[in-house]
Amino acid sequence: MKKYLLLYTFAVALSGCAKLTEAPDSILVTDQFYRTQEDAIAAVNSVYNGALNNGGITMYNRLFNLGFEIQTDDVIAGQRVTNIDVRAMSSLTHSTSNDRVSELWREHYVAINSANIAIDRIPNIEMDSELRARLVNEAKFLRGLLYFNLVRLWGEVPLVLHEVSSLSKESLYVSRAPVEDVYRQVIADLTDAQGLPPAYNSANAGRATGGAAKAVLAKVYLTRKEWGKAAAKAQEVIGGPYGYDLFTNFSDVFNVATKNGKEHIFSAQCKGGNGQGNRLASSCTPVGIPGVAAAGTDEPAKGTYELYAANDKRRDVTFFTKLVSPTNGQTYTFPPRFYKYFDPGTITNPTESNQNVPVIRFAEVLLIYAEAVNEESGPTTAAYDAINRVRARAGLAPLASLSQPGFRKAVYDERRLELMFEFQRWFDLVRTGRLIEALNAAGKTNVQEKHYLLPVPQRERDVNPKLSQNKGWGS
Structure with a gap:
């Protein structure tokens, strides 16, 4: 029984x-x-x-x-x-x-x-x-x-x-x-x-589109090292009838007012007030700030903040180091914490954050294309154009004159900086065979082959x- x-x-x-x-x-x-x-x-x-x-x-x-x-x-x-x-x-x-x-x-x-x-x-x-x-x-x-x-x-x-x-x-x-x-x-x-509509009206924002299917499919092919298919499918997204593009400002990728925008190919929808707020906002916000009911449990690993150049516009959107108390108006400083999912409109109760979680966005498709083309044909002009679009938005100088291995490393680095805390790092380290090396370097020395x-x-x-x-x- x-x-x-x-x-x-x-x-x-x-x-x-x-x-x-x-x-x-x-x-x-x-x-x-x-x-x-x-x-x-x-x-x-x-x-x-x-x-x-x-x-x-x-x-x-x-x-x-x-x-x-x-x-x-x-x-x-x-x-x-x-x-x-x-x-x-x-x-x-x-x-x-x-x-x-x-x-x-x-x-x-x-x-x-x-x-x-x-x-x-x-x-x-x-x-x-x-x-x-x-x-x-x-x-x-x-x-x-x-x-x-x-x-x-x-x-x-x-x-x-x-x-x-x-x-x-x-x-x-x-x-x-x-x-x-x-x-x-x-x-x-x-x-x-892929036969899904290319877009929806605002009442159906967040539903899967044909472009989302192609974007995820490009990622599937990338994971399988089917470079030609990955590049071709990514190009269908880049040049397709979907209207995708990078936001001019990286901050708009994580702005409640611009969510489900032109860069957001597919996202997990979060809406505060009905039990579907983004809990990551609370877990990433430190405790001890009057008027902010945060959990403060999820922290960046040592050295992640320092990966970003001082002029990289993504750094101060990915992390924050200070916050003004909504009750006493004082500014509180703290070691870097993840900021992408923080919603200023729900500062008193971050669990109700309205920030979506990207599943795949246009910047990643550009990086998929750049990586796949490089693996298939070396660092072509098209591959440079794709990665440099992402870097230009971040305020960084364009890449040039790299070997194929050098370009490969540049894409890996760019993915880490662009997609930090969007739940891509583990997948990237696994699919590229770098898990043990990277974790040992970070002091996580319990890593073994089984952790793949x-x-x-x-x-x-x-x-x-x-x-x-x-x-x-x-x-």
């Missing part, structure tokens, strides 16, 4: 509102829900919420930092962190039972199952055909993005493509699929999603005997 209850609990967590073979009468099952156009819209909206930000510590709302970025040379667990699992992630002493790793796995599969239900059910709803096709492709975009995260974090993962609707062993016990199979599905989903992948959560393996463990994390 205990095992049955465990499986039932697992199935509910995995399947969200999916119909189970033995569902209590109080559970709204999919047969009762997926009937109208309004149901279809609500279903896809729920995928966005589950995949991006549904309140609390969710994937793009702090969990990515606690689940993997905190391992890097850019971030540490601050002195105020009391959770032993978070401190273990920061020091790379975490185990297969780490609660942040487990939650990261769980949230991905809950969102994936919601996407699967939408993809399976919406085609059967009588509704506007154009909207129906769009909603299915939005769900495919999100599923592709989620599996892209999973395959980079864990390598082989269960590849579940339809709703979980049974407590049978066949439904619940799913083996890990080969990496190539997962990537094949990621590419298929994102390829279909996260451990499969032990609680998942306790439920599913078909799940194997990643190398170095035990049997």
Whole structure:
């Protein structure tokens, strides 16, 4: 009986509102829900919420930092962190039972199952055909993005493509699929999603577009070292009908008044006042400032602030070192803290920050293009043009006359400076094979080869005997 209850609990967590073979009468099952156009819209909206930000510590709302970025040379667990699992992630002493790793796995599969239900059910709803096709492709975009995260974090993962609707062993016990199979599905989903509209009206701001699908697909190809495909797909975004461009001022990338603007290809939407504020603002703001209810737990690693030249316009948007108290008007200074997600409009309660979290933005597409072209053909004029657009906006001199290895390092450095604390550093160090070298240099000497992948959560393996463990994390 205990095992049955465990499986039932697992199935509910995995399947969200999916119909189970033995569902209590109080559970709204999919047969009762997926009937109208309004149901279809609500279903896809729920995928966005589950995949991006549904309140609390969710994937793009702090969990990515606690689940993997905190391992890097850019971030540490601050002195105020009391959770032993978070401190273990920061020091790379975490185990297969780490609660942040487990939650990261769980949230991905809950969102994936919601996407699967939408993809399976919406085609059967009588509704506007154009909207129906769009909603299915939005769900495919999100599923592709989620599996892209999973395959980079864990390598082989269960590849579940339809709703979980049974407590049978066949439904619940799913083996890990080969990496190539997962990537094949990621590419298929994102390829279909390229048919999404190039833009939306303001009421639908934040939804996935065809340009977002192409941008993430370019990143997939970059990760796979398919340089020609990465460059070509990035060029489709750069020269496409989407209207993307860099903001003139870097500060506008992280300005509530300009969010979902021309540089924001796809972002996790944050809105204070309804439980979906950006928690990173609070975790990155120091405590002790009168009138500011901050947590002060997430801190930059030593030396990150100093990576920026004094004239780099990104430095004082990425970090802040002083803040004026809203109650007494005094200025308080402190060591550098991350500033990107701070919302001056919610200074008294930073947890309600309205700053979005970028998933991919135009500056990164330019850097993807520059890197891919350099790997394919060396530092061409086009590659220089792309990286120098990013540098010019930052107020830095253009690059010139570099060797291919020199240009490669320049792109790596530029990505770190441009995308600091946007949850790209761990992925970059892993895909380029620099994780151990970089972390040792930063004093995180517990790093080992096994840290190129996260451990499969032990609680998942306790439920599913078909799940194997990643190398170095035990049997």
